[in-house]
Amino acid sequence: MTALRFILIGLGARSRIWRRVLKEHPDCSLVGLVETDRDRLAGVLAETAGAVGGISLDEVAAEVEADVALLCTPPGGRQSQVAAACAAGLGILAEKPLADTLTDAESYVIAAKEAGVPIAVGLNFRYLAVTQALKSLFSPDRLGPPEFGRFTYERWRDGRLPNLNKYPMSMKQPMLWEQSIHHFDLMRFVYGVEPVCISARTFNPSWSMYDGDANVGALITFTGGLEVTYQGTWAGNWQKMGFEWRTECQRGVALQQEMFGALSYAIRDDPELTPVPLPESEPWVDDARALLADFVSHFRKGIPLPCPGTDHLNSLRMVEACIRSSNGEGTVSLCEQ
Template identity: 25%
Template sequence: MKEHKVVVAGCGGMSNEWLDYAAKRDNVEIVGLVDIFEESAQSMAKKRGLDVPTFTDLSVAIEETGANLVFDVTIPSSHKQIVTTALKAGCNVFGEKPMAESMKDAREIIKLTEQTGKRYSVMQNRRYLKQIRALHDVLKTGAIGTIGSIHANFFLGPHFGGFREEMDNVLILDMAIHTFDQARFITGADPVSVYCHEYNPPGSWYKGNASAICIFEMNDGSVFSYNGSWCAQGLGTSWESEWRVTGSEGSAKWDGFHTPIVEVVDEEQSSSFIHAFKALDVPERWEGQSGHFGCLDEMFDALEHGRRAETDCTDNIKSIAMVLGAVESARTHKKVFL
């Protein structure tokens, strides 16, 4: 018998990565598919060649299949209901971001994991790239000294169509959580406060604000600035953003595509108006899988070894706080303490 018997919730809009991953893992068995529209679950079963029952009710699916793990790939507004139903039924949960739509809901979910002893881990696939791991590792060594600031620029112009173009805070709610979570991962620091200015520039095809500037104060005394737009035509950045980290002894840059670069003060050279610097090698030692597969590897390894995953809900709530705090700041035009 497979160790992990999985029910997938939300087949209608799920990405292929979740089922592709499950198919390649020896100790995982998909035992049921759930969707509010059962024909979507049936269509997915047929498409993937899965001989499994389909359901419209998660509780019934768990009971009838004996599942012990739920993949939550539903829309964000359904996450709390799916996660709490699964936890109460004795299942662990791996889910797509965001973990919740409010801090109240996020805290209630964490409380329920504590009460049930079950795990809820959230997909933050953009942590799982060899370049961002290399940047994290070199900063952790103290190579550039004490970090004073971290800056992310994100400028792309995707024409999604559909619900995103009707959202009120589309950039912050739908995309910026990736960048905010990356900032926490890169530096190891957590947010204390945020001031956010949202706007919708000329030529935007979005109904709501598709651009934003955010300033976060972090708990190590550093500052994280975010400057982003989802309606920037031309000269696009990487989807991973482009990064600069400044420290007391040097700086690091990552364009989101290539190996990060680092320059530090060259102590062997005499002092001058602008000091001499030297480049450091930034080794890419991480050998894990990229993206969704890397995050799922971490989730399963944590579950099987009885530890919290890197993106466990107790950690991910800090990234959600950045998102919801930024939205609140933009609404009130005030600094928000997190």
């Protein structure tokens, strides 16, 4: 059987991880590279035996037989890439977010459906060991259903570092589109609920290096009455990361104190927290491996498409609701309870 053939579009920071996990997967082959920076393209082509390179997906797709377009480009301006993938009959796996407007993301999902190609989004945090373990704590025989929570993410993200993408520096809402989208998706995935309404405020402190708002505060109501208080920032003015996700359930609490681990729980009368054992993992890489494995299995075994674009739209609607609320609309309704 021929390996699943990928064309990688965009050779920035995230592409390094995808090139690594594609090379490791026994049923994947990287056959094409697309990059507008010709020097960067030449450098990666020299490291990728047998791959065809070009400055557009149209150009490369015409030269090589492929199955999947893997979009590692900035979320803004993907119209031509999605159109080219659909025209060539390529499945689409896109780095999150799918677009930097809800309207564009919806149009991409529609285009893929009309072309008969799958479209998935790289929400790799769903595949973290800590995420899977946290989700399991909410079973009826453990902590029971969650009823309210608090999610805090405080980070000094130095956008000048060479290993980070630079385009968020000029985005209008960098925290929401690039980071909070992960957090909103995790809430929906872990809790198994959908957002009902959101009240939010975004702003930028005086020391922020970002053009757009790097701070987000939100009150989120989900189906079933679950309430979450959210605070996220890329301009936390200390280099040490601050992360805490606490969830209050019928029988006790779940507490995640690091982005990639430090999970524990307690029943109401417990004197101490009980740590949850987690397997050793390489953040960013092992979760990408797991997502890729499910994506390949969709093609090979017919399992449900992981992180489909249709599902991703519900997280993007949360982002848009935060923007609308902060712009003066007050509490924004998303769906009926």
